[in-house]
Amino acid sequence: MIDSKNLRTVGVEEELLIVDPETGAPRAVAGTLLHRATQDAPADGDIEYELQQQQIEVETSPSSDISEIARQLKQWRRHTDAAARETGSRIAALATSPLPVDPQTTFKPRYQTMVRRFGLSSMEQLTCGFHVHVGINDEDEGTAVVDRIQRWLPILVALSGNSPFWQGRDSGYASFRTQVWSRLPTAGPTDRFGEAAEYHRVVDRLLASGVPLDKGMIYFNARLSHRYPTVEIRVSDICARADDAIMIAALCRALVQTAAQDSTDGIRHDHPYGEQLRLAQWRASRAGLAEPLLDPWTFTPRPAEEVVEALLDHVGPALAASGDSDLVAESIERLRKSGTGSDLQRAAYEAGNDLGAVVRRLIDVTAERLD
Template sequence: MRSVGVEEELLLVDSKGTPRAVSGVILAALPDGSTLEKELHREQLEIATRPRHTIEGLAEELRRWRGEASAGARRAGAELAALATSPLPVDPSINSGDRYRRLEEEFGLTALEQLTCGCHVHVSVESDDEGVAVLDRIQPWLPALLALSANSPFWQGKDTRYSSYRSRVWGRWPSTGATERFGTAENYHRQVQGMLATGTLLDEGMIYFDARLSRHYPTVEVRVPDVCLEADDTVLIAALVRALVETAARDWKAGGPPDDSGVGLLRLASWRAGRSGLCGDLVDPRTMTPAPAETVVRALVDHVAEALRDSGDADLVKEHLDALLARGNGAHVQRELLRRTGDLRAVVEECARRTVA
């Protein structure tokens, strides 16, 4: 059974729903052993689970860390909200640290405005060769994960018309997005070193591919999802990512060919997912033509069905996916809250409640 772990970036807001720069106060008061960490901006925190072999164990730990982060935020006079962008206007502040300051100096407004919260899923692989084989095979399905997780319809107090505007803001960095096929681990590392050699990136930590080999762990790291409003949706995404990795690894070992979709098509599929979420068509990875979002999401589950059965996650995925499709993703929930209340502050307040419900 492959291990799976999750990192979530979470927003810190005051009683009126405006992001509040209190991450340093929260982190300074934490006990030893906490996995809460600072992020680029002082208005956010990151939580990280340990590698888990069962999705149930991952879900329990994820909720525990959300709860601890929320308690710490309240002690600092703030609330924790699993929102991928702030619905209300904000002037973010860069966190302390040499690397963060270098990012601000080098990338200017891109760094200053980058108050976005994503979800990163790590799944173990046996080697870099297996990891690259996985990367070459999973990319057409990643936009479906973005559509499921989409949770950022508002930016600076306005409706962006996107389901995941975070994905558009994130795309301003020079190394983001889909990649061409690598073929071998040697080619992957050669590409990374070539990018670093241009002098454009500060370090290898800025290799912001949609999916990459982790620098620190023997894992593939999928980076496309928004942070999910509901913890159950994060659990669903983690289960699907693990099944995608397992399915791709099996295909590689059986001699199956890698995906042959070009980067241009993959980028269009990602844009479509960020724009439409679950409320319109997505690009179907099987045909690279439009299809209803639910059709594409169900096709993803069919694609990884054998891996889900083998891991024992099939029933959990069905239950969580049915609930998500009935309720809507975070973007849909936020827009419905605004429609009912007419107040973005009320949207943030309810989302903060759901973050740790």
């Protein structure tokens, strides 16, 4: 039985693109923006550098109330955009830049080392994701959660798809960010760990290889956070609409709660093959909600709407217990009617064959419904 009186905490991280409001081109002004944004910054959460100077990351403080996460997320979007305006820029919730761009790596030793080690895979890595932290009771519970949610994570990729363009061209994908991110050696789905001790053994072996720089570069789709007592879910594009980001956060908490309860109840877990998980993620990245996805149980094609309904059925009791059912249902219905961020971008481009207009449209969408 899921306890509605003891809800898990949630915290989110949004990576935002910094753009010229007229041309739509990314601007390498993160340092100036950060200086402005740290003045009179919101009391809750934080803002910090990311890999490239054309992007910035904001994060909320944790809360068990999704409406509080929504308040903080929207407040940070408003505050960061105001700081961007002072630099002659705007922020845009774009997971990749529609316009061609030469990313400028942030002058931090760790980031410079990443570029030297991983070459173009890091140099070209101007992508913006949305990460959700959900509280756990202990690392064994967290490991059970990481194992059990793997089959469901591709659906979050489909729901959040917001990166159809890459270097001035239509990529043919709903989430091309997923493809770019997959170039990094530790990124992607994971095999079954079973217990926290095994999880840490695997991480230690990866670090011993000398390939990842540190624990921060263990880029699993879902991982035990090395900073907080949370499971961190990392598959989603930054959502164009703030309300859709909140929906993703609510679904992530419901997935964690459902997986933890199933583990406690001793419900059998049969882990999918890694190859199946990668195919499901590729399909979600390619199609978004516009074409069939892979069923999370059979890994055969099934209409996207039915696959989303399967997810909602799976986490329904957890959403009901947290009071988030209506919020999620409204956002899903809006996606069905108006499309994902990827759909919005393509519609803006088709209206005038102007990639700058795509960015200007997403600037507006990023700033919508932030009151």
